[in-house]
Amino acid sequence: MILAIETSCDDTCAAIVEPHGRRALSNVVHTQTEHARYGGVVPEVASRAHLERLDGVVQKSLSDAGVSLDEMSRVAVTTRPGLIGALLVGVAAAKGLAYARRLPLVPVNHLEGHVAAAYLTDPGLQPPFVALIASGGHTALYSVDRRMRLLGETLDDAAGEALDKGARMLGLGFPGGPAISRAAHDGDRNRFDFPVGLKSKDNLDFSFSGLKTSLLYKLKSMDGERLRDELPHLAAGYEAAVVEALSRKLLRAVDLHDAPAVVVAGGVAANTLLRRTLEERCGRTGTRLVVPPPELCTDNAAMIGAAAPGTPAVPYPEYLSLNARSV
């Protein structure tokens, strides 16, 4: 069994995953609430909160799964990318646990973890496939075969970041993605013209800065009353532009790489309009679509455990030399 730990940002996570990485026996996520009053994640606060919580979260992952540390065959931990202080808390804990039990340590890339969430969702899935990761920190397209190859990425904001910033401009709550979806419920997405970034560029990159500027200018020309009336339409148009940019480039990648399957992961994959759009377009081309449930799309440790079988393990006790530079 694999004990997996994830502390790259503001979620303190531990999970127990079966050795083949295709089923999680537990998946514990403690989302830090300490950052709410700052309006964003404060790295120093995140590291301290991980330190306070991680032991309890690991204990709970074991008890939820009904197993003990004796039954673990390896420890997997996110080593990059992420907030350095936050990562170090997880890495230090994982090293300590692995060393005490003489287990190998598996250093997992967080983005490969997001993609591996698909194996927990569809255990029969096999590469090759194309993967879109869209979260608050990342928006990138990969071709996945024996390893992951970057095909394109955002040139400015991540998709989730664009939704969060748009929501703030519209006076909606945080996180912005779900807030915009709620506000867009009865809106007409065609009432306002929002640009779809890099739409006709023959590449697989994304850009959301023009979309943000377009919203800003629309808002500048509206008084409070008009904004209230137009809010659902503005939210619907903005959300649709983000979804169109993501779907368009993902399907272009499928086409270029003749991919039989696509995986969508990261917090933005929880978006209903994105899911519906991709279901429809992939349905038309017969492409297998794997979108994990929302709890596996946002940060969690089960996805880190799922990536472990495909990641080279560092044998006991060689990982003691894994330091901040290798992280």
Ligand code: KG4
């Ligand atoms: O993967 P994640 O939990 O954290 C990282 O950023 O790593 O992603 C969070 C992002 C936020 O920007 C949030 O607004 C967005 O995912 N998000 C959504 C939805 N739920 C979360 N965006 C669109 N629709 C949603 N339902």
Ligand code: ZN
């Ligand atoms: Zn993430």
